[in-house]
Amino acid sequence: MSNTTGSGMGDLQSLTNSITAVTSPFRLYLSDLLQKYQPLDEGAIADYIPELALALPEWFGICAVTTVGQIFEVGHCKQLFTIQSISKAFIFGLALEDHGREYVNSKVSVEPTGEAFNSIVLDEATNRPYNPMVNAGAIATADLIKGNNGTERLKRVLDMFKRYTGREHDINVPVFLSERATGFRNRAMAYLMRNFGMVGDNIDETLDLYFQQCSIMVNAHDLAMLAATLANGGINPVTQERAIQEQYVQDVVSVMLTCGMYDASGEWTYRVGMPAKSGVGGGITALVPGQLGIGTFSPLLDAKGNSLRGLKVCEDLSRDFGLHIFNAATGDRNLEEWIAGSNGTDDW
Numbered sequence: 001m002s003n004t005t006g007s008g009m010g011d012l013q014s015l016t017n018s019i020t021a022v023t024s025p026f027r028l029y030l031s032d033l034l035q036k037y038q039p040l041d042e043g044a045i046a047d048y049i050p051e052l053a054l055a056l057p058e059w060f061g062i063c064a065v066t067t068v069g070q071i072f073e074v075g076h077c078k079q080l081f082t083i084q085s086i087s088k089a090f091i092f093g094l095a096l097e098d099h100g101r102e103y104v105n106s107k108v109s110v111e112p113t114g115e116a117f118n119s120i121v122l123d124e125a126t127n128r129p130y131n132p133m134v135n136a137g138a139i140a141t142a143d144l145i146k147g148n149n150g151t152e153r154l155k156r157v158l159d160m161f162k163r164y165t166g167r168e169h170d171i172n173v174p175v176f177l178s179e180r181a182t183g184f185r186n187r188a189m190a191y192l193m194r195n196f197g198m199v200g201d202n203i204d205e206t207l208d209l210y211f212q213q214c215s216i217m218v219n220a221h222d223l224a225m226l227a228a229t230l231a232n233g234g235i236n237p238v239t240q241e242r243a244i245q246e247q248y249v250q251d252v253v254s255v256m257l258t259c260g261m262y263d264a265s266g267e268w269t270y271r272v273g274m275p276a277k278s279g280v281g282g283g284i285t286a287l288v289p290g291q292l293g294i295g296t297f298s299p300l301l302d303a304k305g306n307s308l309r310g311l312k313v314c315e316d317l318s319r320d321f322g323l324h325i326f327n328a329a330t331g332d333r334n335l336e337e338w339i340a341g342s343n344g345t346d347d348w
């Protein structure tokens with residue numbers, strides 16, 4: 001198993017690994033991407049609550065983890081930020097494990113909306129929210145997470161993220177409290193869905209869970225691990241722990257592909273062609289099934305709420321290495337060859 005604990009003094013293996021990773025062509029490529037897009041300073045930091053506005057515009061990190069557990073990272077990959085909407089994809093997976101496909105689909109559809117993530121719109125025929133990636137669908141999905149009380153449900157969510165990333169996660173309490181104090185729109189959606197029987201009686205507990213899941217702190221490395229675990233059929237490629245039952249990986253990944261990038265999902269799939277999920281904290285998690293997970297972090301967002309530098313990085317990676325899932329031709333560069341320079345993990 002790979003060593004991910006970092007190099008202590010005298011730990012020759014780790015030192016060798018980190019030197020190898022530093023000089024690997026793929027890492028150099030990522031570091032060039034970082035320099036190429038660092039000057040891009042358009043876009044805006046989310047400021048619908050004051051805590052998010054504290055992010056620094058220069059923060060920028062890129063991490064890639066292969067399905068055999070090689071880790072490449074450049075820039076601010078240890079900087080913590082809140083996961084926000086990226087959590088929705090993984091909570092959908094947990095809801096599927098808790099109830100199975102049919103029941104979950106009776107409460108939330110899997111159809112893209114072409115509308116903003118916070119739009120208040122339900123499918124007129126069935127009263128279901130459109131998909132688990134818009135807020136209404138995410139709240140209906142959070143409602144399905146089992147547990148005897150709010151604490152137990154949150155613990156199950158945090159345990160799940162730990163299986164994916166290999167480390168403990170905390171909630172950013174000020175972000176959670178602000179989301180809770182100001183989330184009137186989300187609250188309105190939840191009560192509308194209660195009216196239609198799409199969520200149960202524990203509305204306030206479920207809203208708390210939703211605000212908490214959005215406030216989980218992660219870094220770019222975690223986002224790459226989340227994606228790499230999905231790319232690896234649900235098994236964390238570093239710890240070898242299973243994070244989600246294999247049968248549900250395709251559910252999560254296909255909804256990421258069709259609905260993961262808000263109302264830019266169509267264009268993203270066309271240009272980048274990787275199942276992905278973004279969050280207003282500035283993160284993007286993207287995967288190449290069977291090969292790679294990518295995590296990017298830069299808090300400057302475009303008008304649709306996607307990280308601008310993150311979009312550019314994924315677009316370049318897709319083009320340069322031919323990673324678009326529907327691309328039958330090979331890219332200019334062959335990923336296998338470029339990562340071959342590293343036989344270990346980065347100095348994490």
Ligand code: GLN
Pocket residue numbers: 083084085086117118135179186214278279280281305
């Ligand atoms: N907490 C945010 C909300 O519910 C999540 C938004 C996001 O990342 N798009 O509005």
